Amino acid sequence: MKDDKTPEDQDKSSYWQKKKAKVEEENKKAKSWLREWLDAILFAFVAAAILRAFLFGSYKIPTPSMEKTLMTGDLLIVSNITYGPRTPMALCIPFIQGACVPGVKLPWTRLPGLRDVERNDIFVFNVPWEVKPVSQKTNYIKRAVALPGDTMSIKDKVLYINGEREKEHEGLQKHYVLKMADRIRLSSAKMESVGGELVGYDNNSTYIVNMTDQVAEQVRSWAEIDTMYLNVMDPNAVDRNYTQSQGDFSRAFNNPDQMREIVVPFEGQQIELNDENWFVYKDIIERYERNELRREGDKIFINGEETNTYTIQQNYYFGMGDNRDNSMDSRFWGFVPEDHLIGKATIVWFSIKDWVPQFDRVFTLID
Numbered sequence: 001m002k003d004d005k006t007p008e009d010q011d012k013s014s015y016w017q018k019k020k021a022k023v024e025e026e027n028k029k030a031k032s033w034l035r036e037w038l039d040a041i042l043f044a045f046v047a048a049a050i051l052r053a054f055l056f057g058s059y060k061i062p063t064p065s066m067e068k069t070l071m072t073g074d075l076l077i078v079s080n081i082t083y084g085p086r087t088p089m090a091l092c093i094p095f096i097q098g099a100c101v102p103g104v105k106l107p108w109t110r111l112p113g114l115r116d117v118e119r120n121d122i123f124v125f126n127v128p129w130e131v132k133p134v135s136q137k138t139n140y141i142k143r144a145v146a147l148p149g150d151t152m153s154i155k156d157k158v159l160y161i162n163g164e165r166e167k168e169h170e171g172l173q174k175h176y177v178l179k180m181a182d183r184i185r186l187s188s189a190k191m192e193s194v195g196g197e198l199v200g201y202d203n204n205s206t207y208i209v210n211m212t213d214q215v216a217e218q219v220r221s222w223a224e225i226d227t228m229y230l231n232v233m234d235p236n237a238v239d240r241n242y243t244q245s246q247g248d249f250s251r252a253f254n255n256p257d258q259m260r261e262i263v264v265p266f267e268g269q270q271i272e273l274n275d276e277n278w279f280v281y282k283d284i285i286e287r288y289e290r291n292e293l294r295r296e297g298d299k300i301f302i303n304g305e306e307t308n309t310y311t312i313q314q315n316y317y318f319g320m321g322d323n324r325d326n327s328m329d330s331r332f333w334g335f336v337p338e339d340h341l342i343g344k345a346t347i348v349w350f351s352i353k354d355w356v357p358q359f360d361r362v363f364t365l366i367d
Helices: 007-054 188-193 213-220 278-288
Strands: 056-060 074-079 122-126 139-146 151-155 158-161 173-180 197-201 206-212 225-230 259-263 270-272 293-296 299-302 309-311 316-320 341-353
Touching: 056 341, 122 316, 139 158, 173 213, 188 197, 206 213, 213 225, 278 293
Parallel strands: none
Antiparallel strands: 056 074, 074 341, 122 139, 122 341, 139 316, 151 158, 151 259, 173 206, 173 225, 197 206, 270 309, 293 299
16 A cells, blocks of 8 residues: 655654653653652651661650759650660551551560660650550650669658669759748749749748759758758658559558658569558559459459469569659559560750750750
């Protein structure tokens, strides 16, 4: 068959074929570029999720419970590898706390870490008292003041570990009572100027102030101070807000300023349950180590068997905030189980207060 196309028609056809081929080539390049970016984003997401799970994570200080050591608004890097990272406990969306598939629990283990928890480490953990799978519980941060096997007590707001008074930290704060000389008033501005905080007053001359020991020594020398002492509850005074805290632990004591000697539970420890320590160990046996526990009169039953002895299955820790009178910690809800540990706080990488960056705190190492 004879081709009736003129040379001009053939030129036009060739032009549009070339243009179509060029467009297709550009589309291929665009798709290739988009695919490369999607692959890169996916790789970065997976890599970040792995790093966050096994090496380090970020944590924001939400409350003043650790002030003056750590401030509200501090953003921390938390080392998971220090105590050993946990393998995933549930099917969750990375980077979103609590976004997990309900009812799905994975077999998990803790990988080897660099070292064990040391006394006075500032550590991050899943708060024990919440009724959720472990990894979905809220993250808390406190100071590990007592370790497995330590004998501890609190007397007049002072912590004792193995019979010795705790090491004082630079940022440790407590409430003091200040009685002023006649007709002298204490202003919030004056207390803030030396690093203290006026938190209340009983009358025009008696004030409650939150401050460190260093600030207290300075304030004690003021001529207008008549009397100054720690604001301590009597051992027999019952603080209802305290004894009704989350969990059962606080029901073993009267108030957070006084605590008789107890041993921080450790793996393999054999305990004998009695009326005095029932609430000290109740959450451990029943909630954290998942046994059926009940008491009928003078008889105690564990998993249906009558017995008053029990062997602890894991190590526990006692955590307290450095802002002692403004911290909900182990004094209230009890010990931190080892399987709740997340990592050690290592550095403040950024800090913000009232939407204003606090550059003087950036890259501050955490002791």
